[in-house]
Amino acid sequence: MTIIDKRDRSAAFRQRLSWAMDRKGMTRSALARATGVDRSTIGQVLRPDQARLPGAQLTADAAAVLGVSTDWLLGLTDRPERPGDIVAAAVAVSPAERSSADAQLLGWHQEAAGYRVRHVPATLPDILKTDAMLDWEYAGIREHGAQHAIGTTQQLRDWLMSGISDYEIALPLHEVRSCAEGTGYYAGLDRATRHAQLRAIADLCDRMYPKMKLFLFDARQVYSAPASVFGPRLAVVYMGRFYMAFRESGRVRSLSDHFDWLVREARVDARDAAAHIGAVIGESAAS
Secondary structure (H helix, E strand, O other): OOOOOHHHHHHHHHHHHHHHHHHHHHOHEEEEEEEOOOOHHHHHHHHHOOOOOHHHHHHHHHHHOOOOOEEEEOOOOOOOOHHHHHHHHEEEEEEEOOOOOOHHHHHHHOOOOOOEEEOOOOOOOHHHHOOOEEEEEEEOOOOOHHHHHHHHHHHHHHHOOOOOOOEEEEEEHHHHHHHHHHOHEEEEOOOOHHHHHHHHHHHHHHHHOOEEEEEEOOOOOOOOOOEEEOOOEEEEOOOOEEEEEOOHHHHHHHHHHHHHHHHOOOOEEEHHHHHHHHHHHHHHHHH
């Protein structure tokens, strides 16, 4: 640990206190009133020939009033934000709609323009869903309903087709087979709609490669919760009722590394995704 000379620490304190007051638009008199001390006390703290630091109470009160951390005022950190503010900026929880096909996602996609987007969906990727699939999914939802989902998904699809960003999707193998056979989540959906949906995905895999890549992994070997990584600055985990959005670079990098792992462990590479989906459709049609 480096021990800082008292005179250097007091000089840094004065500079940082002055900067925080200027940012807040606060005069010496206003800071004195807010902290419950005399104006002369604030004046003494700010005197350039003053080598003393104020007491702990005044330091804490000034930090609270000015919206900075006491550690920063004392030169112990280079981040002026308070710990709680740093956490709030790094992790945000925001409401999610019935599925991940909502307007908030569109904004995050647009924010990531020019960067690679990486996505692990909860079901088949919303961005690749047909209108018929969305009609079925939203049939029992009164609020917003299918038309809202279709409109938002079309905007996402337009964004994808523009080629602004490379787009990678990691999907469990069983999701494709479940859709083809009408089991699990897709039970009750007619075969024509299910197979048309899968053919639409296979067609996009063919037409958009390598701008869009679909990797299929075996969920018995590897696992992932629904998540998206929007370039280097934002990663989002979908919880059902809400999103957890991370903006701290280390967390974003961790989720990106997780996606790399899914790609490395994929049973079907993006080059072969369309052919695999076609084969699954054929097997289902023959049964």
